[in-house]
Amino acid sequence: MKVCVYGAGAIGGYLAVELAQVAGVEVSAIARGGHLAAIREKGLRLLIGEETRAARLQASDDPADLGRQDFVIIALKAHQAWEVAEQMAPLLGPETALVTCQNGVPWWYFHGLEGQYADLRLASVDPDDRQWNAIGPERAIGCVVYPAAEIVEPGVIKHTYGNKFALGEPDGSTSERCQRLSEVLEAGGLKAPILPHIRNEIWLKLWGNLCFNPISALTRETLDVVATDPGTRALSREMMLEAQRIAVRLGVHFRVDVERRINGAAKVGAHRTSMLQDLERGRPLEIDALLTVVQEMGRMVDVETPHIDSVLALVQQLGRRLSIYPTFPDHGHEDQDAEVAVD
Numbered sequence: 001m002k003v004c005v006y007g008a009g010a011i012g013g014y015l016a017v018e019l020a021q022v023a024g025v026e027v028s029a030i031a032r033g034g035h036l037a038a039i040r041e042k043g044l045r046l047l048i049g050e051e052t053r054a055a056r057l058q059a060s061d062d063p064a065d066l067g068r069q070d071f072v073i074i075a076l077k078a079h080q081a082w083e084v085a086e087q088m089a090p091l092l093g094p095e096t097a098l099v100t101c102q103n104g105v106p107w108w109y110f111h112g113l114e115g116q117y118a119d120l121r122l123a124s125v126d127p128d129d130r131q132w133n134a135i136g137p138e139r140a141i142g143c144v145v146y147p148a149a150e151i152v153e154p155g156v157i158k159h160t161y162g163n164k165f166a167l168g169e170p171d172g173s174t175s176e177r178c179q180r181l182s183e184v185l186e187a188g189g190l191k192a193p194i195l196p197h198i199r200n201e202i203w204l205k206l207w208g209n210l211c212f213n214p215i216s217a218l219t220r221e222t223l224d225v226v227a228t229d230p231g232t233r234a235l236s237r238e239m240m241l242e243a244q245r246i247a248v249r250l251g252v253h254f255r256v257d258v259e260r261r262i263n264g265a266a267k268v269g270a271h272r273t274s275m276l277q278d279l280e281r282g283r284p285l286e287i288d289a290l291l292t293v294v295q296e297m298g299r300m301v302d303v304e305t306p307h308i309d310s311v312l313a314l315v316q317q318l319g320r321r322l323s324i325y326p327t328f329p330d331h332g333h334e335d336q337d338a339e340v341a342v343d
Contacts, residue, residue, distance in 0.1 A: 001184060004069045004091055006030045006084075008044065008059065010149040011101060012075030013157035015165075017046040018188035020055035025184055028058040028066045036061055038155025047152070048159040068093035071181060073143075078102045078125055078289035079326045085134040097177050098139040101165070103209055103274070104289030105202065105297070111137035112170030117250065120300070124293035141178055142168045142198035144205050148271070161268075164191040168198025203247045204254060208265050210243055210290050210308065211236040213275035214315040217285065223273060227266035236262060238307040243294055249301040275315075284326040285319045287312070 001024060005016040008029035020027045031039055036059055043056040060066060069091045074081050081102060092098075100106045107126035110117050119137075121129050147162035167182055169175050178194050185192035195201055215226050215236060226232045240258050247254070256264070278285055291312040298305040319325025 001071070001180070002026045002028070002067075002069045003071045003073065003184070004028045004030065004063075004066055005073045005075055006063075006088065006091070007074065007076035007080070008035070008039065009075060010151050010157055011145055011147065012073070013044055013151065014046060014147060014149045014159050015073060015075065015101075015190075016057060017044055017053050017055045017157065018190055019184065020044075020057055021053070021189075022184055022187045027055070028060075028069075030061065030063060030066075031059050032061045034154040035151065038153075042155055045156045046159060047156065063087055064090040066091060069096055071097050071099060071177075073099040073101060075101045077284070077286050078104055078107075079284065079286070082107075082126060082130055085131045088135060092135070092139070095177075096139060097141050097181070098135055099141045099143050099167075099181065101143045101145050102289060103145075103286060104206055105293045106140070106142065107131045108137040108140040108142075108170055109199070109202075111140065112172070113251075122293055122296060124288050124296045137170065140170055141181065142170060142202065144198070144201045146205075150277075163189065164193075166193055166195055166198070166201045168195040168201070170198070172196045172198075197253070199250075200253050200255065203243070203252045204256070204261070206290065206294070207240050207243060207254070207261055209273075210294055211239040211311070212265060213273045213290055214287070214311050216273040216276040217279045218311070218314055218318065220276065220279075222270040222276075224266055224269050224271070227262050233262060235307060235311070239311060242298070242303065242305045242308050246294065246298045246301055246303045246305070249303060250297070279318075279322075279324070282322070282324060284324050285315065287315055287319060287325060291315070 003019055003025055005012045008016050008031040016027055016029050019025055039059040043054045046053040072091050110120040126132055144166040146164040149157055149159045152158045165185055167178055169178055174194055182192040182194050212223055212226050215232050237258055275285055295305055295308055295312060316325055
């Protein structure tokens with residue numbers, strides 16, 4: 001089996017090292033800059049607990065060097081994945097599956113659904129239908145990422161939390177390709193359940209990301225503070241309730257209530273959300289896939305989102321002022337608590 005991890009950063013690098021330990025799996029990676037140079041020179045290293053694992057794998061910044069794959073795991077942020085949609089072509093054979101590991105609502109969200117929302121497109125995350133046309137939604141396998149990891153130096157990933165990657169077909173089927181992928185991930189020591197309703201899981205994670213991430217960026221506070229301070233907790237709750245009304249209109253079921261979801265986030269402790277980390281490091285903020293798209297979907301199903309709208313406007317302005325809001329061309333301007341993904 002040939003697997004390419006497109007974007008061997010924190011989560012992608014963690015996945016690549018774990019999969020490289022599995023017999024019969026040929027793992028390659030797309031990376032860039034000093035990180036790519038380090039992988040080529042010393043291999044990709046993973047710090048996990050007290051152990052250091054290393055993997056020698058083929059790595060490049062040019063997909064044409066790697067050839068057709070059985071699975072391409074996209075571990076880029078949503079705006080980055082959009083930018084390179086056409087560049088993935090050399091990796092895609094007739095049966096290649098694409099695993100989307102981004103935070104937020106994926107571009108293929110309405111593929112595989114029946115009724116009035118079937119095959120609707122989302123301009124917030126896929127302007128001009130770029131990914132829909134260049135890749136094709138029939139390739140997509142949904143993936144909700146629970147672990148937390150970070151690049152501590154070029155070529156070195158530190159794992160800090162979790163090992164679950166929930167999988168699901170857009171049409172809810174238990175496909176052979178999904179089963180193969182799940183088996184390979186679990187052979188690499190990861191949890192990879194196949195869910196019949198992957199959109200439920202997407203929203204459960206998004207539920208927290210859409211409020212905790214931007215509020216933490218605006219306040220510079222860690223997750224425990226955002227989730228327990230009376231003011232920011234109340235704001236988070238209102239944003240989550242707005243999002244829930246949208247999701248329920250779209251047929252989504254939430255297995256926990258709002259208070260339990262917020263309490264689960266608070267238990268994670270003094271965690272700096274991914275948006276706060278990006279802000280501190282001057283990296284582009286992931287706004288559209290977490291917030292703008294929820295606003296878009298709210299308008300689609302006629303649900304008002306005043307709290308989401310306000311926080312979105314503030315974090316967009318922050319990103320623009322610091323030149324770290326990557327706008328698309330047409331945008332202008334177990335234990336369920338313990339299992340809650342933090343980023």
